[in-house]
Amino acid sequence: MPFKIPNDKNHIDSAMRIHSGCELRSPIIELKLFPDVKDFYDIVREWERRRGQRFALATLVRVEGSSYRRPGARMLICEDGTLVGSLSAGCIEEEVARCASEVLRTGKPMLMTFDTRRRFGCTGKIDILVERADEGFFSDLQHDLTTRRTHVAVTRFLENEFVQQINPAIRFLIVGDGLDNAPLDSLGKLLGWEVIEIADPRTISVTPDEWTAAIVKSHNYGRDLVALQKLLPLDLRYVGLIGPRKRRDQLLNALLEIGITINAGFFAPAGLDLGAETPQEIALAIVSEIQRTFASAAGFSLRERKMPIHAASKCAERPARLKR
Numbered sequence: 001m002p003f004k005i006p007n008d009k010n011h012i013d014s015a016m017r018i019h020s021g022c023e024l025r026s027p028i029i030e031l032k033l034f035p036d037v038k039d040f041y042d043i044v045r046e047w048e049r050r051r052g053q054r055f056a057l058a059t060l061v062r063v064e065g066s067s068y069r070r071p072g073a074r075m076l077i078c079e080d081g082t083l084v085g086s087l088s089a090g091c092i093e094e095e096v097a098r099c100a101s102e103v104l105r106t107g108k109p110m111l112m113t114f115d116t117r118r119r120f121g122c123t124g125k126i127d128i129l130v131e132r133a134d135e136g137f138f139s140d141l142q143h144d145l146t147t148r149r150t151h152v153a154v155t156r157f158l159e160n161e162f163v164q165q166i167n168p169a170i171r172f173l174i175v176g177d178g179l180d181n182a183p184l185d186s187l188g189k190l191l192g193w194e195v196i197e198i199a200d201p202r203t204i205s206v207t208p209d210e211w212t213a214a215i216v217k218s219h220n221y222g223r224d225l226v227a228l229q230k231l232l233p234l235d236l237r238y239v240g241l242i243g244p245r246k247r248r249d250q251l252l253n254a255l256l257e258i259g260i261t262i263n264a265g266f267f268a269p270a271g272l273d274l275g276a277e278t279p280q281e282i283a284l285a286i287v288s289e290i291q292r293t294f295a296s297a298a299g300f301s302l303r304e305r306k307m308p309i310h311a312a313s314k315c316a317e318r319p320a321r322l323k324r
Contacts, residue, residue, distance in 0.1 A: 037169045038192025039085040043076045044145065046084045047138040053079050056100035057133035059155055060087050061162045064125040067116065072164045076133070079104060087128060091116075096128055103130050111157060129157045141166070148209055169194050170211050170294060175201050175227045176218030180242075183283035184215065191287070201227035213238035213290050215270060225251055232260050238293045240270030240286055265293075272299060 047055065056077040063071055068089045075085040075093065077100035083093060092114050099110055109131035116124050137153075144151050148168040155162040170193040174184050177199040188195040198204055201223050206212070214236060216227045224241065228251060231239050241248060248268040255262065271285030272292070292299040 037167065039074060040141065040166060041145065041169060041192055042084050043074065044138060044142045046076055046078070046082070048142065050078060054104050055079075055133045055138075056103045056130055057137070058087060058096045058100060058128050058130045059162070060126055061111075061129045061155060061157055061160075062127040066124045067126050071162065077101075077104075077130075087126075092128070096130060099130050103132060107132055109157070129155060129162075145169075148211070168209070168211050170213055170290065171196065171206075171209070172290070173198060173204075173206065173212065173214035173231075175204065175214060175216045175231070176220075176223065178217065178219065180217060180279040180282065183280045184217075184286065187283050187287045191291070201230065204230045208234045208236055210237060211294070212236050213240075213294070215240040215242065215286055217242040219243070221247065221251070225254055228255060229258070229260060232262065232266065235263060235265065237265050238290050239266050240289065241266070241268035242270050242282070242286075243268070245269060267293075 058075040058077060060067075060069055060071055060073040068091075069087055073085070073087050075083060075087050075096065077083055077097050081097060081101075083097060087093060087096060095114075096112065099112055103110055109129060112128040112130060114126050114128070116126065141151060141153075145166075145168055148171075150168070151166040153164045153166055155164070170188075170191075172184075172188040172193045172195045174181055174188075174195065174197045177197075181197055185195050185197065196206070201216075201218065204227065212234075214227075214231050216224050216231065216239065218224050218227065219242070224243070224247075228239070228241070232255065241251070245268075251268075252262060267289060270289065271282060272289045274281065274285045274288070276282045276285040288299070291297075
């Protein structure tokens, strides 16, 4: 039945459903933002740890003007007040948590509006939907993130639907051994990536998907050649090679001679030009290049950007329709 707006306009009737990408054939509004995937994994882990408890879920559903986070950011609020995820830089989370305790008590969702132009550093207005989260949301999300399937989450509020694509974390293959593995591993995990270290390129055996990236760094011509022979035919969005241009050119000639196609996803020398020298700085340059590639971003200084930092979110509301 259609949703009703109670007399108290802060309270709304809402429902949330989550589908795998292959099941949702024609979403009403498909929001192809790529939110902080780490938040989703953290939320699922906390739910798994606290199975049987009640949870509230806060979702940023609408932005006007500028905002620290974009639509699709979510925060889990546990019965004891534990918060997982974020909706801002820390400006509104406490207020949302207080609202969530009321939502947990009454079971009635609430829509909160924050005018950040008056109270905070941003110049915009955001809407946060706070609702009781059901087990189905978490279990389905956990299943498909674990099996690396894209999900589409459909959040219904007022007479609108907010549709969000949730992709699996980047799988980051570090091919080669050495002291420079550690900063690559730690930065990848800090971002919530699935990091896999492969010391011997002959043992590379992975089923790739569109969220797989690899860095080849054995610092040995023969092992690098073996690694690239295995990785380049997979047509990954990012395969990086650490080393000078001269050795890159030698490897490319050898690969072409044996019929290996070099595609646009090959980055050598790997990394953005950050003036990197140390293993930590080099790791930052490589991880930044991978982030830029998967986010389809320019990678230059935001000071030089003539447009808003975040592109306008095309998540225009449309009346919700009934689901089967």
